[in-house]
Amino acid sequence: MAEKTIQTKTPILRAQNLGIQFGGLKAVDSFSIEIGESELVGLIGPNGAGKTTVFNLITGVYKPTEGSFYLCGQRMNGKKTHQIVRAGIARTFQNIRLFKKMTVIDNVKAAMLEHLTYGLPQAIFRTPRFWSEEAEITRRAKELLAVVHLSGKENLEADNLPYGQQRRLEIARALATDMKLLLLDEPAAGMNPTETEELLEIIDYIRDTFKVSVLLIEHDMSLVMKICERIQVLDFGSTIASGTPAEVANNPKVIEAYLGKPRKERGPDA
Ligand SMILES: Nc1ncnc2c1ncn2[C@@H]1O[C@H](COP(=O)(O)OP(=O)(O)OP(=O)(O)O)[C@@H](O)[C@H]1O
Ligand SMILES: [Mg+2]
Structure with a gap:
């Protein structure tokens, strides 16, 4: 019988304790994640939780004040956005940016x-x-x-x-771009249920055909639950839960973040 080999694959994205502060506000605090090849991971959380800021950190728009991140094992801290795009991270924006x-x-x-x-x-x-x-x-x-x-x-x-x-x-x-990791910031925002369903199929198709890993920000939890293998939940800049869709949906902290306490000190949309 063939001997079992242990494979330790380098993750496509590895972030370790990433953090950034704006004035007195810790917009993202100790953010860590690992995304493997062709994995589809959801990043969710209430308004102002820090989701877009995470994208801005790993695309070089903002410089992290703490922590490190790696693309396919290559350290990316301090690299400019165009260098990060070349290295293989592509994104879409929450506020559509096209040549109109x-x-x-x-x-x-x-x-x-x-x-x-x-x-x-x-x-x-x-x-x-x-x-x-x-x-x-x-x-x-x-x-x-x-x-x-x-x-x-x-x-x-x-x-x-x-x-x-x-x-x-x-x-x-x-x-x-020749990406290894695709970051989608609320791609379904403003879409009706039929358009959203079509979008989910497209995302799934892209992941399978392009063999790309996807990190998906979405507000609608029922939507991310359908296609993500794992979900990480942010609230006030910190990770409050991560796991399978079922684990996350039943986590009391997540339920409280979404339904519970009134939101205070939320900033404007990025
Ligand atoms: N450039 C900036 N300067 C100051 N504060 C900022 C900046 N960018 C983001 N913030 C603040 O950081 C926090 C996180 O914002 P972010 O846009 O990452 O949230 P989000 O989770 O994407 O929210 P939403 O779901 O509304 O898009 C907010 O309080 C926001 O006001
Ligand atoms: Mg956002």
Whole structure:
């Protein structure tokens, strides 16, 4: 019989005791998490709990005042956002950030720009290599739009898409980078139940097809419970629970955070 080997795989994301303070407020305190390959983890908590701030810390928007984080074992503290994107973390934003006046397909192509291999002279003089790569980029952008169910909308102005479709376009833009970890900040916000159901299918499909790990912020617990393998719950910057959806849903601290005490000293939306 073959001997059993113990595999200790490096997690895609490892955060250890990450913290940041704004003035007197500890927005995130001792945040730790490990996300494995192709894992789908939920990050939930009431308004102002620190969820978006966690994303801002691990994408280099804010510098953690405490702790460290690693992507595939590589320490990321102090790296700039573009370096972190290159290393493999992509995100969408709670407040949609698109080039509103550009077409849908150009929004995706713009996100792919960083990965272009042709240089400026080739772009100016339109060499054969430029055209072949341009065709390839268009093909790929269309493929990504198909993933988020936006085929046929390529030439519309992003601004003219309904809200739910703009959120999906944001996801297509995030997919345009070679990511290992995808951070989604309330992708279902403002969607109706049918759109939300479609979005869940898309997220699941992305995870399976792109072999990417996903950290998903969502307010609606019934929604994250459907697709996440694990959920971590923040309240006032601290982790109050983590575990399987069932464990988290039955945790008294979580129930209290959601239904209990009146929220005090909550800041404005990020
Ligand atoms: N740049 C900043 N300066 C000062 N305070 C900030 C800053 N960014 C976030 N905060 C504060 O940190 C806390 C956590 O905010 P954060 O946006 O991370 O919460 P959240 O869990 O994403 O909330 P929501 O569900 O409303 O999006 C809030 O009190 C917020 O006001
Ligand atoms: Mg937020």
